Amino acid sequence: PAYQAEFDAKIAAGGFIEAKDWMPEAYRKTLIRQISQHAHSEIVGMLPEGNWITRAPSLKRKAILLAKVQDEGGHGLYLYAAAETLGVSRDELYEALLSGKAKYSSIFNYPTLNWADIGVIGWLVDGAAIMNQIPLCKCSYGPYSRAMVRICKEESFHQRQGYDLLLAMMRGTPEQRDMVQDAVNRWWWPSIMMFGPHDKDSVHTETTRWGIKRISNDDLRQKFVDATVKQAEVLGVSLPDPDLKWNAERGHYDFGAIDWDEFWNVVQGHGQCNVDRLAARVKAWEDGAWVREAALEHARKRAVREKDAA
Amino acid sequence: PAYQAEFDAKIAAGGFIEAKDWMPEAYRKTLIRQISQHAHSEIVGMLPEGNWITRAPSLKRKAILLAKVQDEGGHGLYLYAAAETLGVSRDELYEALLSGKAKYSSIFNYPTLNWADIGVIGWLVDGAAIMNQIPLCKCSYGPYSRAMVRICKEESFHQRQGYDLLLAMMRGTPEQRDMVQDAVNRWWWPSIMMFGPHDKDSVHTETTRWGIKRISNDDLRQKFVDATVKQAEVLGVSLPDPDLKWNAERGHYDFGAIDWDEFWNVVQGHGQCNVDRLAARVKAWEDGAWVREAALEHARKRAVREKDAA
Amino acid sequence: MTQRNTAAPGHIEYVLRLGDNALILGQRLSEWCGHAPVLEEDMALANTALDLIGQARLLLTHAGRLEGRGRDEDQLAFLRGERDYRNLTLAELPNEDFGRTVVRNFLFAAFQVPLYQRLTASSDAELAAVAAKSLKEARYHLSHAGEWVIRLGDGTDVSHDKAQAALDYLWPYTAEFFAANPIDDAVSAAGIGPAWHNLEADWEAAVVPVLVEATLTVPARTPFASYGKFGRHSEHMGHLLATMQTMQRTYPGAQW
Amino acid sequence: MTQRNTAAPGHIEYVLRLGDNALILGQRLSEWCGHAPVLEEDMALANTALDLIGQARLLLTHAGRLEGRGRDEDQLAFLRGERDYRNLTLAELPNEDFGRTVVRNFLFAAFQVPLYQRLTASSDAELAAVAAKSLKEARYHLSHAGEWVIRLGDGTDVSHDKAQAALDYLWPYTAEFFAANPIDDAVSAAGIGPAWHNLEADWEAAVVPVLVEATLTVPARTPFASYGKFGRHSEHMGHLLATMQTMQRTYPGAQW
Numbered sequence A, B: 001p002a003y004q005a006e007f008d009a010k011i012a013a014g015g016f017i018e019a020k021d022w023m024p025e026a027y028r029k030t031l032i033r034q035i036s037q038h039a040h041s042e043i044v045g046m047l048p049e050g051n052w053i054t055r056a057p058s059l060k061r062k063a064i065l066l067a068k069v070q071d072e073g074g075h076g077l078y079l080y081a082a083a084e085t086l087g088v089s090r091d092e093l094y095e096a097l098l099s100g101k102a103k104y105s106s107i108f109n110y111p112t113l114n115w116a117d118i119g120v121i122g123w124l125v126d127g128a129a130i131m132n133q134i135p136l137c138k139c140s141y142g143p144y145s146r147a148m149v150r151i152c153k154e155e156s157f158h159q160r161q162g163y164d165l166l167l168a169m170m171r172g173t174p175e176q177r178d179m180v181q182d183a184v185n186r187w188w189w190p191s192i193m194m195f196g197p198h199d200k201d202s203v204h205t206e207t208t209r210w211g212i213k214r215i216s217n218d219d220l221r222q223k224f225v226d227a228t229v230k231q232a233e234v235l236g237v238s239l240p241d242p243d244l245k246w247n248a249e250r251g252h253y254d255f256g257a258i259d260w261d262e263f264w265n266v267v268q269g270h271g272q273c274n275v276d277r278l279a280a281r282v283k284a285w286e287d288g289a290w291v292r293e294a295a296l297e298h299a300r301k302r303a304v305r306e307k308d309a310a
Numbered sequence C, D: 001m002t003q004r005n006t007a008a009p010g011h012i013e014y015v016l017r018l019g020d021n022a023l024i025l026g027q028r029l030s031e032w033c034g035h036a037p038v039l040e041e042d043m044a045l046a047n048t049a050l051d052l053i054g055q056a057r058l059l060l061t062h063a064g065r066l067e068g069r070g071r072d073e074d075q076l077a078f079l080r081g082e083r084d085y086r087n088l089t090l091a092e093l094p095n096e097d098f099g100r101t102v103v104r105n106f107l108f109a110a111f112q113v114p115l116y117q118r119l120t121a122s123s124d125a126e127l128a129a130v131a132a133k134s135l136k137e138a139r140y141h142l143s144h145a146g147e148w149v150i151r152l153g154d155g156t157d158v159s160h161d162k163a164q165a166a167l168d169y170l171w172p173y174t175a176e177f178f179a180a181n182p183i184d185d186a187v188s189a190a191g192i193g194p195a196w197h198n199l200e201a202d203w204e205a206a207v208v209p210v211l212v213e214a215t216l217t218v219p220a221r222t223p224f225a226s227y228g229k230f231g232r233h234s235e236h237m238g239h240l241l242a243t244m245q246t247m248q249r250t251y252p253g254a255q256w
Helices: A002-012 A025-044 A046-050 A059-084 A090-098 A116-138 A142-170 A174-193 A205-209 A217-235 A260-270 A274-287 A289-309 B002-012 B025-044 B046-050 B059-084 B090-098 B115-138 B142-170 B174-193 B205-209 B217-235 B260-270 B274-287 B289-309 C009-030 C039-067 C073-078 C098-119 C125-153 C157-178 C182-189 C196-213 C235-244 C246-250 D009-030 D039-067 D073-078 D098-119 D125-153 D157-178 D182-189 D196-213 D235-244 D246-250
Strands: A245-247 A252-254 B245-247 B252-254
Touching: A025 A046, A025 A059, A025 A090, A025 A205, A025 A274, A046 A059, A046 A116, A046 A274, A059 A090, A059 A116, A059 A142, A059 C009, A059 C039, A059 C073, A090 A274, A116 A142, A116 A174, A116 A217, A142 A174, A142 A217, A174 A217, A174 A260, A217 A252, A260 A274, A274 A289, A289 C125, A289 C157, B025 B046, B025 B059, B025 B090, B025 B205, B025 B274, B046 B059, B046 B115, B046 B274, B059 B090, B059 B115, B059 B142, B059 D009, B059 D039, B059 D073, B090 B274, B115 B142, B115 B174, B115 B217, B142 B174, B142 B217, B174 B217, B174 B260, B217 B252, B260 B274, B274 B289, B289 D125, B289 D157, C009 C039, C009 C073, C009 C098, C009 C182, C009 C235, C039 C073, C039 C098, C039 C125, C073 C246, C098 C125, C098 C157, C098 C196, C125 C157, C125 C196, C157 C196, C182 C196, C235 C246, C235 D235, C235 D246, C246 D235, C246 D246, D009 D039, D009 D073, D009 D098, D009 D182, D009 D235, D039 D073, D039 D098, D039 D125, D073 D246, D098 D125, D098 D157, D098 D196, D125 D157, D125 D196, D157 D196, D182 D196, D235 D246
Parallel strands: none
Antiparallel strands: A245 A252, B245 B252
């Protein structure tokens, strides 16, 4: 139909689709799934870092971490709002998370085991997220694109703070340096996996055609590895991959084979924290039911009073 | 009537009343009240000490404290069992505690604020309890008397362990000695108050006539003070009473005026931990309801099966 | 620099009380992270915690300078013994549920607002500056928590009962806010800050109308007394400190 | 004395695993004190904790002697870093409710019993003596917890669901009991104790019939893996250690 042609033309011209524009149902569904997964990831992602707020070793670091986790809540809010422009409600999306129907980023099913994990999450996990997200700033759906611009800016800030935390620890005692190395050993491969399956095994070809996804998984992953190896050198940590080495011919770093069994195990629910993460979110939601009901009931009472007074 | 005469004669002869013997209703009620209060005190008394089990500074002390708290649960059990011989159920008594109708010893409404509190509770609180309880080993009600014999033996053991804990701390660092002195400062007066109001203000004269109470509050208190002052000297702590001094004429230590306002405030619910102590016990009881129901239901199912099989 | 040798012990203690209130309540609120009833409140509680930790940093840094023994904010925050903390007992109580959390935030912010207001005119210029910055934050906390007190109190039957229970539980601890003591009088005479017992009328004026609008019953005063600001804390404090201090105690001397 | 210089690292590690299991589960169970559903269980849980702490004392003392670096039971219990604890992850998980607590005690005791049984014949005479003493305790724990698993599983609908949920939650962590590793093989070859992967059949034989009687569904094995016995713990461990170590970390060198 004419609508479809107009949509295709806009995409082809690199223009933005807005909430009120016509869009194919599959495009809408794909976006809802992707944006809400991203929102859920922000929300669940508050937990592994939140685990260390009460134990942060200095007031400055405690404040930085609090601010960061608060930002993640904010990202969740923008993203739910972006998803809502597509005709779903936040509660609906959230219930899908809590019931286990909707996914969130698998990376948050790994535990935060020492203070350096907080730095490494900033450096590697936020770093990988940024690589993934920068192309989304130009994605074809306007509200999502604009949310991503804002989010990417804050994520870069978080990444620098994480790296700074690690630099401080590497300048410290042998115990502190061991913590950093231990954290890097645990988070390196999961970070690499954040870019998803290899292009040859990847199924979301429509998202490329629609201008949602603009760079392939493997290209992003390579870009991340190339950028990170140098940062690791500056930091003075080794990356846990014996096959990692510069390939002058390709102009890139080669790296070892990814353990995709591990990746799919975690995606399918068998990571170390899948159960605890979801349980924490479900408990918060259930424990808070009376609060949400009270807020609704109070708003209702107030509306009645205002109507009576009018 | 004849029963009453027989009862009176037995009391007068220093004999024991047993569960199956006739007894005046008031005697029964008084005993139920006193024994159940005592049982409740053991149960609530697990909380202030339990507060330190997870933080005990050595494995030996952790084991001693666990064993002690377990003993207190055991005392609670003997005492509830003794009360049950008077025709009430444990659940009935326990519900009276949880609803706030029944009392427990006010001493457990004070907080345990440092590790030395655990030693001081053994030394002073258990010490005062023993002074109060030794005469009860000869009280006129047989089941209560026999429970008290067993309890007093264990309490003496606890008292020695508490004193030993304090001796070890007094041999330690200045910080450890400060902790002991701080704990003594906080627990001394409440321990003194454990003997209850002065004789002239005390109302339970019937309990003396019935052979339940055999020594007066003030006499027990004096005995406690006399014994404790010397122990404090050996320990090397000062007792927080400027009026405390040997009175050669009386052959006893004189001591300062007791702040009875403080005593009655705590009895009436305004101590630092009254609300928290009862809340902890209520929460344990409510959280455990499904467990007790399960045990009953399983027993019922099993009985039905055994009957069917028979 | 001259302050170093001239600060009276009461002055240092007064600033420690302010700093420790912010530190310890900030620590408690930070436990909420990721566990609030709605996302907006996850953020609001983290934000309040962040404001309070920020206040604590300024106040403890200042207290350390007044003391002149070279202790910085982290040494004061993480390396004191329990009896050397000077926060109000109210600040260290467990969060329990969202009801008790917002009622506490409300009762506390209603105390911080008039206190910081007066402190903006402190003879201690550094303290006056911190108070001016923090006053805006405290006002926001008061308004935000006050709105929740009204929503919960005048919400459902369940929320009303929970809000009332929270108020009944917390109220006795507010007597400590105003408990008279010599250091307050000395500090007040020196123009450093108000004696806290003079703040009770302002506090009530902020608190009572909101409780009334929330259809809650204002509890009666009782003889209950707590002593956190004098260094004698509740049983909860030791557990809070075990968590908060764990890294600094386990890795003494490390920089982070 | 000759042991001091001859104990293989695997031998020390093996004994540490045994000691840390007892220590960490004992620590968790001691949190129950005063909070159990009935008085008898308050006492039973305290008693189990006490038995486990007793086992930990003997085992850690022995590990310290084998190590020969002068560390006593308290230095090992309270002054190691998290990665140096060798307990099974299962032991450090939060108690949650009474259901999860007794199901864990059951799954763990069913492992301890055949382990201690074999250890009574250890070539390490000290270890054999500890195992002989502890075996009786473990047998009692197994029987007591097993009875509760049956009561809860075959009780009300609510208790059945809670027991099943507890089992489903805990089951994946039991794979770690039997995870093969070189030190087990070395220790086993030296006659010190069984390789843990050889205990699975005995464990299942103890566990499955009780679960069946409790009308519970035995969960399937999944790829989930935990690594506590190799020193890589869960997020819960750091919080447990913050509490357990607080006194020793805060007052270094003090004797208690």
